[in-house]
Amino acid sequence: MIKKFSNMDYNQKRERCGQYIEALEEERRKIHVFQRELPLCLDLVTQAIEACKRELPEMTTENMYGQPECSEQTTGECGPVLEQFLTIKDSSTSNEEEDEEFDDEHGNHDPDNDSEDKNTKSDWLKSVQLWNQPDHPLLPKEERLQQETMTRDESMRKDPMVNGGEGRKREAEKDGGGGRKQRRCWSSQLHRRFLNALQHLGGPHVATPKQIREFMKVDGLTNDEVKSHLQKYRLHTRRPRQTVPNNGNSQTQHFVVVGGLWVPQSDYSTGKTTGGATTSSTTTTTGIYGTMAAPPPPQWPSHSNYRPSIIVDEGSGSHSEGVVVRCSSPAMSSSTRNHYVKNN
DNA sequence: TAGCGAATAT
DNA sequence: CATATTCGCT
16 A cells, blocks of 8 residues: 555656656756856756756666766866867878767757757767877877767777877978978867857857967967868858758748847747757758857848857856957947958 | 968969 | 968958
């Protein structure tokens, strides 16, 4: 008798807890958009979720969240994350092609990052070490890896020189200017840092190569490389429109301003309860470029795969190193670089 | 001079 | 294509 009752009670409890977790997860999904503005908030919710889950070991162990935290370096303690992110592709030494993709949580498909993660096989077994500088005069220093979701697979990566050998040295100075620079391969890690930098600096059009480079804190990375990459990035993000035959589904994405942030309407409105995938990232051809936010041009192209995520505001004062605090109100464009896109 | 962006070269 | 390098400008 009693037993049965308590059992039932337990079940009820479990159910309630499950619901609670669901609710929390939903909240988390919502605020995920503001990840950069409210990192702690996100963290808190995440932790709450995890705590709840721990309490219910018996629950359908759908461990969706590997280890959501530390997705961004935002908070100060992380400090400058120096790593050897660079990778010089040496045609022959195959092993690159790394894709580690899964920085941000996996459990929920955030429409934003989603575009980035997709097409990646996320095998990242090979991963590691982007940009080997066999020279290794460079910093052996490295902080705790940030966006590593290393749970038990942290094994790899972090061994900067395990890959194919190749004893290239940087022929920088002396040489006098004969040889071209090594082709730098922007690994996804590196690119992600780049993206982060962009976000924190206010978008591809306001961040300057130098700032970006400094923000990334990737050793060995030069201004020119960043500049070049930025250029490419801008070109890609410029107008993703038209290109795709626009399959009749003129997705009128509306963006609205929330607390100074541009955000796709569908992201925070819609009372979607669980399904997550509101914005069916349609034909996001954007690939890795898609993740980025750009300052909303005077009139945003209504139907484009190009969706902004967040324009920094940088409220969290980690160590600001020249972080440009910029409010992304539509009216902002005026002042400094008022020419984003020369509307042609 | 340094930095940026665009154009151009590889 | 994705980088690298050059060029013109501020």
